[in-house]
Amino acid sequence: MKTIRQIYKIGHGPSSSHTVGPYRAAKLFRARYPEADSFEVTLYGSLAFTGAGHGTGKAVRSAIPGAKVIFDKKTSDLPHPNTMLFRAYQKGVEIASVRIMSIGGGSIRIEGESSEEEDEIYAQKNFAQILEACEAEGSTISQFVYRTEGEAALREYLREVWHTMEDAVERGLAADGTLPGGLKLTRKARKLYAMRCHNESSDITMERTLAAYAFAVSEENADEHIVVTAPTCGSCGVIPALFYYMRHDRGFGEDEILDALAVAGIIGNVIQTNASISGAECGCQAEIGSACSMAAGALASLYGLNIRQIEYAAEIAMEHHLGLTCDPVKGLVQIPCIERNAVAAMRAVNSVNISRFLYETRRISLDQVIDTMYRTGLDMNEKYRETSHGGLAAIYEEKPEK
Numbered sequence: 001m002k003t004i005r006q007i008y009k010i011g012h013g014p015s016s017s018h019t020v021g022p023y024r025a026a027k028l029f030r031a032r033y034p035e036a037d038s039f040e041v042t043l044y045g046s047l048a049f050t051g052a053g054h055g056t057g058k059a060v061r062s063a064i065p066g067a068k069v070i071f072d073k074k075t076s077d078l079p080h081p082n083t084m085l086f087r088a089y090q091k092g093v094e095i096a097s098v099r100i101m102s103i104g105g106g107s108i109r110i111e112g113e114s115s116e117e118e119d120e121i122y123a124q125k126n127f128a129q130i131l132e133a134c135e136a137e138g139s140t141i142s143q144f145v146y147r148t149e150g151e152a153a154l155r156e157y158l159r160e161v162w163h164t165m166e167d168a169v170e171r172g173l174a175a176d177g178t179l180p181g182g183l184k185l186t187r188k189a190r191k192l193y194a195m196r197c198h199n200e201s202s203d204i205t206m207e208r209t210l211a212a213y214a215f216a217v218s219e220e221n222a223d224e225h226i227v228v229t230a231p232t233c234g235s236c237g238v239i240p241a242l243f244y245y246m247r248h249d250r251g252f253g254e255d256e257i258l259d260a261l262a263v264a265g266i267i268g269n270v271i272q273t274n275a276s277i278s279g280a281e282c283g284c285q286a287e288i289g290s291a292c293s294m295a296a297g298a299l300a301s302l303y304g305l306n307i308r309q310i311e312y313a314a315e316i317a318m319e320h321h322l323g324l325t326c327d328p329v330k331g332l333v334q335i336p337c338i339e340r341n342a343v344a345a346m347r348a349v350n351s352v353n354i355s356r357f358l359y360e361t362r363r364i365s366l367d368q369v370i371d372t373m374y375r376t377g378l379d380m381n382e383k384y385r386e387t388s389h390g391g392l393a394a395i396y397e398e399k400p401e402k
């Protein structure tokens, strides 16, 4: 398996392949040529067809301010459907050019180079092998991850990831207005955070607060702002919501949150390696189901539960998302995606509450449920795999919001 860094990528929403990948590519190219005084970026193929609607140009210009962005709809002679050509100039003379491909999930590939993102650094291939390694060494999952990846550098990376997640929650809670794309959906996070029902119980306060945090991040994603894929843009609200709550409402320390992110990351890694985290490939169970599974396992570890309880929490969370379809209305990451992040954050808490008590009676392993998710996804009708041709996307009728 690869580094868990490829699960957490920082970039612009709303789409990992149309905004996160291009943003990361632009940032990398900009950093390579500090002497350049102007840049030109040509977006080809799918990025040219749908990039304007997804904000690809904005994402590129955010990493390279002032860059000239060209949309070229040619689809032939490209190494990948999502290809970008970057050019750097100094005093009007081209000093460098390279093609970079956004290959999905925010990952990029540079033409002619072998990317470090492709390195396999874990000998283990599934959760059973991770559990075996941890039990043999007497280590926790986060200790195992740090030892494999190098603790100091990984912690530094996770800290940047965490601060970006916190920023997204806080920006989303402070924002008002209507989300882009034509659905005229108003932001709800701020309102939800401030609402109280009569004699509100602490349970309802917790769920409302968690939901408000998840809405905050998902609305930031829909508004094309900076988020972290966890593991995708569509599902980017689940993990920040849960851990922002644990950090700021329950008083867990920042380093404890980083350890939990390491656990969530390795669970995401196992899912990506053995199944999929792509809604286009396996439906929403692969995006929100994976985020919920990662969050549940990480929360169990934050609570100090043992490895089998962690595994069971992650398994429950995935099992009860099996079959979840992807049917975003108008192809926007808004309905049902935003609410779905909030529900998944709450479901992660429920999963841990069951695993805490019943882990010794379980019959299904995490690896088995991941395999089941993958098979279910491959069997799923194409209408329910990010085409916006089925489900809510097909029956949606425009109505003004009340």
Ligand code: SF4
Residues within 6 Å of the ligand: 234, 235, 278, 279, 280, 283, 284, 285, 287, 288, 325, 326, 327, 328, 332, 333, 334, 336, 337, 340, 386
């Ligand atoms: S419905 Fe589709 S686009 Fe929305 S979060 Fe789920 S997988 Fe992503």
